[in-house]
Amino acid sequence: MNLIDIKGVSHAYRTPSGPLPVLAGLDLGVPAGTFAAVVGPSGCGKSTLTRLVAGLMIPDTGEVRLHGERVRSPRKTVGMAFQNPVLLEWRTILDNVILPLEIVAPRTSRASRVARAEELLALVGLSGFEGKKPSELSGGMRQRASLCRSIVHKPEVLIMDEPFGALDNFTREDLWQTMRDLRAKEPFTCVLITHDLRESVFLGDQVIVLSGRPARTQRVMPVDLPADRTIDILYEPRAVAMLHDLRDEIRIAQGREGAH
Amino acid sequence: MLRRIGVPVAAILAFLLLWEAIVRLNGWPNYVMASPSDLPAAYARFWSLFLLGGWQTLWRTVAGLGLAVAFGTLLGMAMGFSRLARDALYPLLVGFNAIPKATLVPVLSLLFIGQHDFNTVMMAFLISFFPIAVSVGIGLSTLEPEYRDILRALGASRVTIFRKIALPKTLPEFFGALKVAVTLAFIGTNLVEIVSPHGRGLGALFQSGATNGDYPLMFAVLIALAALGILLYYAVVFLERTFAGWAEREAT
Numbered sequence: 101m102n103l104i105d106i107k108g109v110s111h112a113y114r115t116p117s118g119p120l121p122v123l124a125g126l127d128l129g130v131p132a133g134t135f136a137a138v139v140g141p142s143g144c145g146k147s148t149l150t151r152l153v154a155g156l157m158i159p160d161t162g163e164v165r166l167h168g169e170r171v172r173s174p175r176k177t178v179g180m181a182f183q184n185p186v187l188l189e190w191r192t193i194l195d196n197v198i199l200p201l202e203i204v205a206p207r208t209s210r211a212s213r214v215a216r217a218e219e220l221l222a223l224v225g226l227s228g229f230e231g232k233k234p235s236e237l238s239g240g241m242r243q244r245a246s247l248c249r250s251i252v253h254k255p256e257v258l259i260m261d262e263p264f265g266a267l268d269n270f271t272r273e274d275l276w277q278t279m280r281d282l283r284a285k286e287p288f289t290c291v292l293i294t295h296d297l298r299e300s301v302f303l304g305d306q307v308i309v310l311s312g313r314p315a316r317t318q319r320v321m322p323v324d325l326p327a328d329r330t331i332d333i334l335y336e337p338r339a340v341a342m343l344h345d346l347r348d349e350i351r352i353a354q355g356r357e358g359a360h
Numbered sequence: 361m362l363r364r365i366g367v368p369v370a371a372i373l374a375f376l377l378l379w380e381a382i383v384r385l386n387g388w389p390n391y392v393m394a395s396p397s398d399l400p401a402a403y404a405r406f407w408s409l410f411l412l413g414g415w416q417t418l419w420r421t422v423a424g425l426g427l428a429v430a431f432g433t434l435l436g437m438a439m440g441f442s443r444l445a446r447d448a449l450y451p452l453l454v455g456f457n458a459i460p461k462a463t464l465v466p467v468l469s470l471l472f473i474g475q476h477d478f479n480t481v482m483m484a485f486l487i488s489f490f491p492i493a494v495s496v497g498i499g500l501s502t503l504e505p506e507y508r509d510i511l512r513a514l515g516a517s518r519v520t521i522f523r524k525i526a527l528p529k530t531l532p533e534f535f536g537a538l539k540v541a542v543t544l545a546f547i548g549t550n551l552v553e554i555v556s557p558h559g560r561g562l563g564a565l566f567q568s569g570a571t572n573g574d575y576p577l578m579f580a581v582l583i584a585l586a587a588l589g590i591l592l593y594y595a596v597v598f599l600e601r602t603f604a605g606w607a608e609r610e611a612t
Contacts, residue, residue, distance in 0.1 A: 154513040174515040186506045190528050190606040199524070203514045233606060253514070 101168070103132040103289045104153060104257060109162030110314070111148060122148050123159065124314035128291075130306075132256075135283065135290045137300035139346065140310030140318075141354045146293040149315075150261045153291055154178050166257065176204045179255035179288070183262040185246035187234035194230035197221060197248045204253040220248040223285060224278050240271035244278060251286055258288040262295060273331050276302050280329065297346045298334050301325070307342075309349040319349045390575050398576035399583060406577065409565055410584055417549055417561035418588055420477060424484020425545040425592075429538070431485070432492030439493065440500025440526075457490045461548060465555045476560060480552040487548035488541040495537035499530030532607035535600040542592045550585065562588075 106128040112119040122145035130136040140146055151157040152164050155174040164171045179200070187196045197217040201208060221227055224244040234242055243263060251258055264272045276299060283290070294300055300307045301323055309319040321342065325333055333339055376396045383395035390398050403410060435453075438445040461483065468479045503526055511521045553563020562581050569577035601608070 151509075154509070156509060156512060174513050176514050178513050180510055180513045182506045182509075184504070184506055186504065186510055188507075188525065188528070190531075190604075199510075200514055202524070203511060203516045203520065249510075259513075 102129040104130040105165040107163055109159045111159045121314035125316040127317045128308055130289055132289050133287060134305040135303055136306050136308060137292045137294055137304030138308045139294055139300050140315060141312045143313055145313055145315040147261055150259045150293055153259050154180055177256040179250035179258045181246050181250040181260045181263045183265040185242040187242055187245060189234055192231050193245050196245060197252050199249060200253045217252055220252060223282060224248055240267055251288060255288055258290045260292045262293055279303055297343050301339055301342050302329060302334060309353060311353045312355055318353055391573060394575040394579040399580045402576040402580035413562040413565045414584060420480045421484050421545045421549045424481045425488060427485040428489035428492055428541055432489040433496050435493040436496025439497035453490060461487045462551055465552055469556055480549055483552045484545040484548035488545040491537040491540045495533040496530055499533040500526055531604040535604055538596050542596055543589055546589050
Protein backbone atom coordinates (compact mmCIF):
# COMPACT_ATOMS: atom_id res chain seq x y z
CA MET A 101 0.00 0.00 0.00
CA ASN A 102 1.11 3.55 -0.67
CA LEU A 103 2.12 5.69 2.28
CA ILE A 104 1.31 8.85 0.35
CA ASP A 105 -1.68 8.89 -1.96
CA ILE A 106 -2.64 11.96 -3.92
CA LYS A 107 -5.70 11.63 -6.12
CA GLY A 108 -7.21 14.15 -8.51
CA VAL A 109 -5.90 17.15 -6.64
CA SER A 110 -6.71 20.56 -8.11
CA HIS A 111 -6.00 23.89 -6.53
CA ALA A 112 -6.23 27.56 -7.46
CA TYR A 113 -4.81 30.53 -5.59
CA ARG A 114 -7.04 33.53 -5.16
CA THR A 115 -5.28 36.57 -6.53
CA PRO A 116 -6.46 40.16 -7.10
CA SER A 117 -6.73 39.39 -10.82
CA GLY A 118 -8.90 36.30 -10.31
CA PRO A 119 -8.20 32.66 -9.46
CA LEU A 120 -4.83 31.28 -10.54
CA PRO A 121 -5.06 27.52 -11.07
CA VAL A 122 -1.77 25.81 -10.15
CA LEU A 123 -2.74 22.16 -9.90
CA ALA A 124 -5.29 20.44 -12.14
CA GLY A 125 -5.71 16.72 -11.68
CA LEU A 126 -2.54 15.71 -9.91
CA ASP A 127 -2.05 12.04 -9.03
CA LEU A 128 0.83 10.66 -7.06
CA GLY A 129 1.38 7.44 -5.14
CA VAL A 130 4.47 6.84 -3.03
CA PRO A 131 4.96 3.41 -1.43
CA ALA A 132 6.35 3.37 2.11
CA GLY A 133 10.10 3.71 2.33
CA THR A 134 10.55 4.82 -1.28
CA PHE A 135 11.77 8.00 -2.83
CA ALA A 136 9.65 10.02 -5.27
CA ALA A 137 11.34 12.78 -7.26
CA VAL A 138 9.00 15.36 -8.76
CA VAL A 139 10.20 17.39 -11.73
CA GLY A 140 8.48 19.93 -13.92
CA PRO A 141 8.86 23.33 -15.53
CA SER A 142 9.34 26.23 -13.14
CA GLY A 143 6.23 27.80 -11.71
CA CYS A 144 4.20 24.65 -12.29
CA GLY A 145 2.99 24.28 -8.72
CA LYS A 146 5.63 21.95 -7.32
CA SER A 147 5.99 23.91 -4.10
CA THR A 148 2.22 23.87 -3.65
CA LEU A 149 2.49 20.09 -3.73
CA THR A 150 4.91 20.12 -0.76
CA ARG A 151 2.57 22.31 1.26
CA LEU A 152 -0.33 19.96 0.52
CA VAL A 153 1.55 16.88 1.67
CA ALA A 154 2.73 18.73 4.79
CA GLY A 155 -0.86 19.63 5.62
CA LEU A 156 -0.07 23.34 5.51
CA MET A 157 -2.79 23.71 2.85
CA ILE A 158 -5.94 21.86 1.89
CA PRO A 159 -6.64 21.47 -1.84
CA ASP A 160 -9.79 22.84 -3.45
CA THR A 161 -10.69 19.40 -4.82
CA GLY A 162 -9.21 15.93 -4.65
CA GLU A 163 -7.54 14.30 -1.70
CA VAL A 164 -4.16 13.89 -0.08
CA ARG A 165 -3.84 10.81 2.12
CA LEU A 166 -1.13 9.55 4.43
CA HIS A 167 -1.65 5.91 5.48
CA GLY A 168 -5.05 6.16 3.82
CA GLU A 169 -6.04 8.99 6.15
CA ARG A 170 -7.05 12.40 4.79
CA VAL A 171 -4.50 15.14 5.51
CA ARG A 172 -6.32 18.16 6.90
CA SER A 173 -3.72 19.74 9.14
CA PRO A 174 -0.01 19.52 9.92
CA ARG A 175 1.18 16.38 11.68
CA LYS A 176 4.25 15.60 13.70
CA THR A 177 5.30 12.76 11.42
CA VAL A 178 6.46 15.05 8.63
CA GLY A 179 9.85 16.68 8.08
CA MET A 180 10.57 19.53 5.70
CA ALA A 181 13.68 20.91 4.02
CA PHE A 182 13.86 23.89 1.69
CA GLN A 183 16.31 25.44 -0.74
CA ASN A 184 17.03 28.02 1.96
CA PRO A 185 18.41 25.99 4.91
CA VAL A 186 16.57 28.36 7.33
CA LEU A 187 18.86 27.66 10.25
CA LEU A 188 18.28 29.84 13.30
CA GLU A 189 21.34 32.07 13.58
CA TRP A 190 21.12 32.40 17.35
CA ARG A 191 21.33 28.66 17.91
CA THR A 192 24.33 26.40 17.51
CA ILE A 193 24.23 23.70 14.82
CA LEU A 194 23.40 21.13 17.50
CA ASP A 195 20.52 23.17 18.88
CA ASN A 196 19.23 23.82 15.38
CA VAL A 197 19.06 20.09 14.72
CA ILE A 198 17.31 19.53 18.04
CA LEU A 199 14.59 22.11 17.36
CA PRO A 200 11.90 19.73 15.98
CA LEU A 201 12.34 17.46 19.02
CA GLU A 202 11.43 20.38 21.28
CA ILE A 203 8.07 20.51 19.49
CA VAL A 204 7.41 16.85 18.80
CA ALA A 205 8.82 15.27 21.94
CA PRO A 206 8.98 18.00 24.57
CA ARG A 207 9.36 15.54 27.42
CA THR A 208 12.43 13.68 26.22
CA SER A 209 15.65 14.38 28.07
CA ARG A 210 18.23 16.80 26.77
CA ALA A 211 20.81 14.00 26.74
CA SER A 212 18.77 11.77 24.45
CA ARG A 213 18.06 14.66 22.08
CA VAL A 214 21.74 15.53 21.92
CA ALA A 215 22.63 11.90 21.29
CA ARG A 216 20.16 11.68 18.42
CA ALA A 217 21.36 14.95 16.87
CA GLU A 218 25.01 13.95 17.19
CA GLU A 219 24.29 10.61 15.55
CA LEU A 220 22.78 12.38 12.51
CA LEU A 221 25.47 15.05 12.33
CA ALA A 222 28.06 12.27 12.26
CA LEU A 223 26.18 10.57 9.40
CA VAL A 224 26.35 13.70 7.25
CA GLY A 225 29.98 14.41 8.14
CA LEU A 226 29.43 17.32 10.52
CA SER A 227 30.99 15.83 13.64
CA GLY A 228 32.96 18.50 15.43
CA PHE A 229 30.74 21.32 14.19
CA GLU A 230 28.01 20.89 16.83
CA GLY A 231 28.96 24.04 18.73
CA LYS A 232 29.39 26.27 15.66
CA LYS A 233 26.93 28.96 14.64
CA PRO A 234 25.31 28.61 11.18
CA SER A 235 27.16 31.70 9.93
CA GLU A 236 30.47 29.87 10.48
CA LEU A 237 29.55 27.08 8.05
CA SER A 238 29.64 26.86 4.26
CA GLY A 239 26.44 26.63 2.21
CA GLY A 240 26.79 22.89 1.73
CA MET A 241 27.41 22.29 5.43
CA ARG A 242 24.41 24.39 6.36
CA GLN A 243 22.25 22.34 4.03
CA ARG A 244 23.57 19.15 5.65
CA ALA A 245 22.62 20.51 9.07
CA SER A 246 19.21 21.44 7.68
CA LEU A 247 18.76 17.86 6.43
CA CYS A 248 19.59 16.53 9.89
CA ARG A 249 16.99 18.84 11.39
CA SER A 250 14.33 17.67 8.96
CA ILE A 251 14.72 14.02 9.97
CA VAL A 252 15.80 14.28 13.61
CA HIS A 253 12.32 13.39 14.86
CA LYS A 254 12.21 10.27 12.65
CA PRO A 255 9.42 11.50 10.39
CA GLU A 256 7.54 9.02 8.23
CA VAL A 257 7.56 11.49 5.39
CA LEU A 258 10.37 13.80 4.36
CA ILE A 259 9.39 16.60 2.01
CA MET A 260 12.18 18.44 0.26
CA ASP A 261 11.65 21.49 -1.91
CA GLU A 262 14.76 21.92 -4.09
CA PRO A 263 17.06 21.45 -1.11
CA PHE A 264 20.24 21.40 -3.23
CA GLY A 265 19.17 24.05 -5.72
CA ALA A 266 21.45 26.80 -4.44
CA LEU A 267 24.62 24.71 -4.25
CA ASP A 268 27.42 24.34 -6.77
CA ASN A 269 27.48 21.13 -8.81
CA PHE A 270 30.16 19.24 -6.90
CA THR A 271 28.72 20.10 -3.51
CA ARG A 272 25.35 19.04 -4.85
CA GLU A 273 26.67 15.64 -5.90
CA ASP A 274 28.25 15.23 -2.46
CA LEU A 275 24.88 15.89 -0.90
CA TRP A 276 23.15 13.39 -3.18
CA GLN A 277 25.48 10.74 -1.82
CA THR A 278 24.85 11.93 1.73
CA MET A 279 21.13 11.63 1.03
CA ARG A 280 21.60 8.10 -0.32
CA ASP A 281 23.54 7.12 2.80
CA LEU A 282 20.91 8.65 5.08
CA ARG A 283 18.22 6.62 3.34
CA ALA A 284 20.06 3.41 4.10
CA LYS A 285 20.00 4.27 7.83
CA GLU A 286 16.74 6.18 8.28
CA PRO A 287 13.38 4.74 7.26
CA PHE A 288 11.64 7.81 5.83
CA THR A 289 9.51 8.02 2.71
CA CYS A 290 10.60 10.94 0.61
CA VAL A 291 9.09 13.42 -1.80
CA LEU A 292 11.75 15.53 -3.49
CA ILE A 293 10.91 18.54 -5.62
CA THR A 294 13.72 19.35 -8.01
CA HIS A 295 14.70 21.04 -11.25
CA ASP A 296 17.63 18.73 -11.75
CA LEU A 297 16.92 15.64 -13.87
CA ARG A 298 20.19 13.94 -12.88
CA GLU A 299 19.28 14.47 -9.25
CA SER A 300 15.85 12.93 -9.81
CA VAL A 301 17.35 9.82 -11.44
CA PHE A 302 20.16 9.45 -8.93
CA LEU A 303 17.93 9.72 -5.86
CA GLY A 304 14.50 8.63 -7.02
CA ASP A 305 12.77 5.25 -7.04
CA GLN A 306 10.32 6.92 -9.36
CA VAL A 307 10.35 10.23 -11.19
CA ILE A 308 7.07 12.08 -11.61
CA VAL A 309 6.95 14.66 -14.38
CA LEU A 310 4.41 17.42 -13.91
CA SER A 311 2.98 19.34 -16.83
CA GLY A 312 3.20 23.11 -17.08
CA ARG A 313 0.83 25.20 -14.98
CA PRO A 314 -1.79 24.19 -14.04
CA ALA A 315 0.07 20.98 -13.26
CA ARG A 316 -1.21 17.46 -13.69
CA THR A 317 0.76 14.24 -13.58
CA GLN A 318 2.20 13.90 -17.05
CA ARG A 319 4.43 10.88 -16.67
CA VAL A 320 5.50 8.48 -13.95
CA MET A 321 8.84 6.85 -14.65
CA PRO A 322 10.11 4.06 -12.41
CA VAL A 323 13.85 4.17 -11.84
CA ASP A 324 15.24 0.64 -11.98
CA LEU A 325 18.70 1.26 -10.67
CA PRO A 326 20.29 -0.45 -7.65
CA ALA A 327 19.86 1.24 -4.28
CA ASP A 328 23.59 1.67 -3.71
CA ARG A 329 24.11 3.98 -6.68
CA THR A 330 27.23 5.97 -7.28
CA ILE A 331 27.51 9.12 -9.37
CA ASP A 332 29.12 6.98 -12.11
CA ILE A 333 25.81 5.27 -12.76
CA LEU A 334 24.52 8.50 -14.30
CA TYR A 335 26.96 7.95 -17.15
CA GLU A 336 25.74 4.42 -17.90
CA PRO A 337 23.51 3.92 -20.95
CA ARG A 338 20.36 2.97 -18.98
CA ALA A 339 20.57 6.16 -16.91
CA VAL A 340 21.38 8.26 -19.94
CA ALA A 341 18.36 6.81 -21.72
CA MET A 342 16.17 7.73 -18.77
CA LEU A 343 17.56 11.26 -18.67
CA HIS A 344 16.94 11.62 -22.36
CA ASP A 345 13.41 10.41 -21.96
CA LEU A 346 12.83 12.83 -19.08
CA ARG A 347 14.24 15.72 -21.06
CA ASP A 348 11.67 15.03 -23.79
CA GLU A 349 8.91 14.97 -21.18
CA ILE A 350 10.01 18.34 -19.86
CA ARG A 351 9.99 19.74 -23.35
CA ILE A 352 6.41 18.56 -23.72
CA ALA A 353 5.55 19.99 -20.29
CA GLN A 354 6.94 23.33 -21.40
CA GLY A 355 4.75 23.18 -24.48
CA ARG A 356 7.71 23.02 -26.85
CA GLU A 357 7.08 19.62 -28.33
CA GLY A 358 9.34 18.90 -31.29
CA ALA A 359 11.43 22.01 -30.77
CA HIS A 360 14.81 20.29 -30.47
CA MET B 361 40.08 46.93 26.18
CA LEU B 362 42.33 49.95 26.66
CA ARG B 363 41.49 51.00 23.14
CA ARG B 364 37.77 50.54 23.57
CA ILE B 365 37.67 52.83 26.58
CA GLY B 366 40.66 55.02 25.79
CA VAL B 367 39.54 56.16 22.33
CA PRO B 368 36.10 57.51 23.31
CA VAL B 369 37.52 59.11 26.47
CA ALA B 370 40.22 60.83 24.42
CA ALA B 371 37.55 62.06 22.00
CA ILE B 372 35.51 63.52 24.87
CA LEU B 373 38.60 65.25 26.31
CA ALA B 374 39.43 66.68 22.88
CA PHE B 375 35.89 67.99 22.60
CA LEU B 376 36.09 69.69 26.01
CA LEU B 377 39.47 71.22 25.14
CA LEU B 378 38.13 72.58 21.88
CA TRP B 379 35.13 74.06 23.67
CA GLU B 380 37.38 75.67 26.28
CA ALA B 381 39.67 77.05 23.57
CA ILE B 382 36.83 78.57 21.56
CA VAL B 383 35.39 80.32 24.62
CA ARG B 384 38.83 81.67 25.68
CA LEU B 385 39.88 82.79 22.21
CA ASN B 386 36.67 84.74 21.80
CA GLY B 387 37.00 86.15 25.27
CA TRP B 388 33.38 85.32 26.11
CA PRO B 389 32.52 86.03 29.76
CA ASN B 390 30.54 83.28 31.48
CA TYR B 391 27.25 85.18 31.28
CA VAL B 392 27.46 84.80 27.49
CA MET B 393 28.82 81.31 27.17
CA ALA B 394 30.10 78.92 29.82
CA SER B 395 33.31 76.97 29.35
CA PRO B 396 34.17 73.50 30.71
CA SER B 397 36.37 75.06 33.40
CA ASP B 398 33.27 76.74 34.86
CA LEU B 399 31.51 73.46 35.35
CA PRO B 400 33.29 71.89 38.38
CA ALA B 401 32.34 74.90 40.49
CA ALA B 402 28.69 74.50 39.46
CA TYR B 403 28.72 70.79 40.31
CA ALA B 404 30.40 71.48 43.65
CA ARG B 405 27.85 74.13 44.59
CA PHE B 406 24.70 72.23 43.60
CA TRP B 407 25.79 68.59 43.93
CA SER B 408 22.82 67.56 46.05
CA LEU B 409 20.42 69.08 43.52
CA PHE B 410 22.23 67.29 40.71
CA LEU B 411 21.93 63.96 42.48
CA LEU B 412 18.25 64.46 43.26
CA GLY B 413 17.40 65.87 39.83
CA GLY B 414 19.47 63.24 38.07
CA TRP B 415 17.69 60.47 39.94
CA GLN B 416 14.24 61.96 39.18
CA THR B 417 15.05 62.35 35.51
CA LEU B 418 16.53 58.87 35.27
CA TRP B 419 13.75 56.91 36.93
CA ARG B 420 11.00 58.70 35.03
CA THR B 421 12.79 58.15 31.75
CA VAL B 422 13.28 54.47 32.47
CA ALA B 423 9.65 54.10 33.56
CA GLY B 424 8.44 55.78 30.36
CA LEU B 425 10.77 53.62 28.33
CA GLY B 426 9.47 50.51 30.04
CA LEU B 427 5.92 51.46 29.09
CA ALA B 428 7.08 52.19 25.55
CA VAL B 429 8.71 48.76 25.28
CA ALA B 430 5.60 46.97 26.55
CA PHE B 431 3.11 48.95 24.49
CA GLY B 432 5.34 49.24 21.42
CA THR B 433 6.01 45.50 21.38
CA LEU B 434 2.30 44.66 21.67
CA LEU B 435 1.43 47.14 18.94
CA GLY B 436 4.27 45.82 16.78
CA MET B 437 3.03 42.26 17.28
CA ALA B 438 -0.46 43.27 16.22
CA MET B 439 0.91 44.97 13.13
CA GLY B 440 3.34 42.17 12.39
CA PHE B 441 0.77 39.39 12.51
CA SER B 442 -2.28 41.11 11.09
CA ARG B 443 -2.45 42.79 7.75
CA LEU B 444 -5.65 44.50 8.88
CA ALA B 445 -4.01 45.96 11.98
CA ARG B 446 -1.09 47.14 9.87
CA ASP B 447 -3.30 48.91 7.35
CA ALA B 448 -5.41 50.45 10.08
CA LEU B 449 -2.66 51.59 12.45
CA TYR B 450 0.17 52.80 10.26
CA PRO B 451 -1.28 56.16 9.15
CA LEU B 452 -2.54 56.79 12.67
CA LEU B 453 0.87 56.10 14.18
CA VAL B 454 2.79 58.11 11.63
CA GLY B 455 0.40 61.01 12.12
CA PHE B 456 0.76 60.84 15.87
CA ASN B 457 4.51 60.69 15.61
CA ALA B 458 4.55 63.79 13.42
CA ILE B 459 2.86 65.92 16.09
CA PRO B 460 5.37 68.06 18.02
CA LYS B 461 5.21 66.54 21.47
CA ALA B 462 5.76 69.93 23.13
CA THR B 463 2.17 70.75 22.20
CA LEU B 464 0.99 67.83 24.31
CA VAL B 465 2.58 69.09 27.51
CA PRO B 466 -0.25 71.52 28.38
CA VAL B 467 -2.82 68.90 27.38
CA LEU B 468 -1.28 66.33 29.70
CA SER B 469 -0.87 68.83 32.55
CA LEU B 470 -4.52 69.81 32.29
CA LEU B 471 -5.77 66.24 32.03
CA PHE B 472 -3.73 65.01 34.97
CA ILE B 473 -3.36 68.17 36.92
CA GLY B 474 -0.67 68.07 39.59
CA GLN B 475 0.35 64.49 38.67
CA HIS B 476 3.83 65.62 37.75
CA ASP B 477 5.55 62.25 37.82
CA PHE B 478 2.76 60.66 35.85
CA ASN B 479 2.78 63.41 33.22
CA THR B 480 6.51 63.12 32.75
CA VAL B 481 6.46 59.34 32.45
CA MET B 482 3.59 59.61 29.98
CA MET B 483 5.52 62.03 27.81
CA ALA B 484 8.65 59.86 27.81
CA PHE B 485 6.42 56.96 26.80
CA LEU B 486 4.47 58.82 24.09
CA ILE B 487 7.58 60.09 22.40
CA SER B 488 9.47 56.80 22.36
CA PHE B 489 7.09 53.92 21.61
CA PHE B 490 6.87 54.61 17.87
CA PRO B 491 10.26 53.25 16.71
CA ILE B 492 9.76 50.14 18.84
CA ALA B 493 6.31 49.42 17.41
CA VAL B 494 7.51 49.94 13.84
CA SER B 495 10.63 47.81 14.15
CA VAL B 496 8.88 44.92 15.88
CA GLY B 497 6.07 45.11 13.30
CA ILE B 498 8.49 45.06 10.38
CA GLY B 499 10.64 42.37 11.97
CA LEU B 500 7.63 40.08 12.36
CA SER B 501 5.96 40.79 9.03
CA THR B 502 9.16 40.19 7.07
CA LEU B 503 9.83 36.80 8.63
CA GLU B 504 10.43 34.41 5.72
CA PRO B 505 7.56 31.91 5.44
CA GLU B 506 9.97 28.95 5.53
CA TYR B 507 10.94 29.87 9.09
CA ARG B 508 7.34 29.54 10.13
CA ASP B 509 6.76 26.44 8.02
CA ILE B 510 9.50 24.33 9.60
CA LEU B 511 7.63 24.51 12.88
CA ARG B 512 4.09 24.78 11.53
CA ALA B 513 4.58 21.55 9.58
CA LEU B 514 5.15 19.87 12.95
CA GLY B 515 1.88 21.21 14.30
CA ALA B 516 3.49 23.86 16.52
CA SER B 517 1.13 26.52 17.88
CA ARG B 518 1.39 30.19 16.96
CA VAL B 519 2.65 30.96 20.44
CA THR B 520 5.43 28.39 20.13
CA ILE B 521 6.44 29.70 16.71
CA PHE B 522 6.53 33.23 18.12
CA ARG B 523 8.60 32.22 21.13
CA LYS B 524 11.06 29.96 19.33
CA ILE B 525 11.50 31.83 16.06
CA ALA B 526 9.78 35.17 15.53
CA LEU B 527 10.77 36.71 18.87
CA PRO B 528 14.49 35.90 18.81
CA LYS B 529 14.71 36.74 15.12
CA THR B 530 13.23 40.20 15.76
CA LEU B 531 15.54 41.00 18.69
CA PRO B 532 18.30 42.74 16.68
CA GLU B 533 15.75 45.13 15.12
CA PHE B 534 14.14 45.60 18.51
CA PHE B 535 17.41 46.64 20.14
CA GLY B 536 18.22 48.94 17.26
CA ALA B 537 14.93 50.70 17.87
CA LEU B 538 15.47 50.69 21.63
CA LYS B 539 18.69 52.67 21.18
CA VAL B 540 16.72 55.35 19.35
CA ALA B 541 13.91 55.16 21.89
CA VAL B 542 16.29 55.70 24.84
CA THR B 543 17.36 59.12 23.63
CA LEU B 544 13.82 60.02 22.61
CA ALA B 545 12.50 59.12 26.07
CA PHE B 546 15.12 61.42 27.57
CA ILE B 547 13.94 64.25 25.39
CA GLY B 548 10.35 63.58 26.47
CA THR B 549 11.21 63.63 30.17
CA ASN B 550 13.22 66.83 29.88
CA LEU B 551 10.59 68.50 27.80
CA VAL B 552 8.07 68.21 30.61
CA GLU B 553 10.64 69.07 33.28
CA ILE B 554 11.62 72.25 31.49
CA VAL B 555 8.30 73.42 30.10
CA SER B 556 5.94 72.76 32.97
CA PRO B 557 6.07 75.11 35.96
CA HIS B 558 7.41 73.74 39.25
CA GLY B 559 9.01 70.88 37.32
CA ARG B 560 11.39 68.38 38.83
CA GLY B 561 14.52 66.64 37.75
CA LEU B 562 17.48 67.98 35.81
CA GLY B 563 15.16 69.88 33.47
CA ALA B 564 13.87 71.97 36.38
CA LEU B 565 17.44 72.61 37.50
CA PHE B 566 18.23 73.82 34.00
CA GLN B 567 15.18 76.06 34.13
CA SER B 568 16.25 77.63 37.42
CA GLY B 569 19.70 78.24 35.93
CA ALA B 570 18.05 79.97 32.99
CA THR B 571 15.89 82.10 35.28
CA ASN B 572 18.99 83.27 37.18
CA GLY B 573 21.14 83.71 34.11
CA ASP B 574 23.52 81.11 35.58
CA TYR B 575 25.20 79.81 32.43
CA PRO B 576 27.67 77.51 34.16
CA LEU B 577 24.75 75.79 35.93
CA MET B 578 22.78 75.42 32.69
CA PHE B 579 25.72 73.89 30.87
CA ALA B 580 26.53 71.68 33.83
CA VAL B 581 22.97 70.34 33.59
CA LEU B 582 23.32 69.70 29.87
CA ILE B 583 26.54 67.77 30.43
CA ALA B 584 24.89 65.78 33.23
CA LEU B 585 22.01 64.97 30.86
CA ALA B 586 24.47 63.87 28.21
CA ALA B 587 26.18 61.62 30.75
CA LEU B 588 22.86 60.04 31.76
CA GLY B 589 22.01 59.54 28.10
CA ILE B 590 25.32 57.77 27.49
CA LEU B 591 24.76 55.63 30.59
CA LEU B 592 21.31 54.47 29.46
CA TYR B 593 22.47 53.92 25.90
CA TYR B 594 25.24 51.62 27.02
CA ALA B 595 22.85 49.82 29.34
CA VAL B 596 20.87 48.97 26.19
CA VAL B 597 24.05 47.95 24.38
CA PHE B 598 24.83 45.63 27.28
CA LEU B 599 21.35 44.06 27.05
CA GLU B 600 21.75 43.73 23.30
CA ARG B 601 25.06 41.89 23.67
CA THR B 602 23.48 39.59 26.20
CA PHE B 603 20.31 38.74 24.32
CA ALA B 604 21.10 39.35 20.66
CA GLY B 605 24.87 39.05 20.57
CA TRP B 606 24.59 36.41 17.84
CA ALA B 607 23.58 39.07 15.33
CA GLU B 608 26.81 40.97 15.82
CA ARG B 609 29.36 40.57 13.08
CA GLU B 610 33.05 40.93 13.75
CA ALA B 611 34.25 44.26 12.44
CA THR B 612 36.69 43.87 9.58
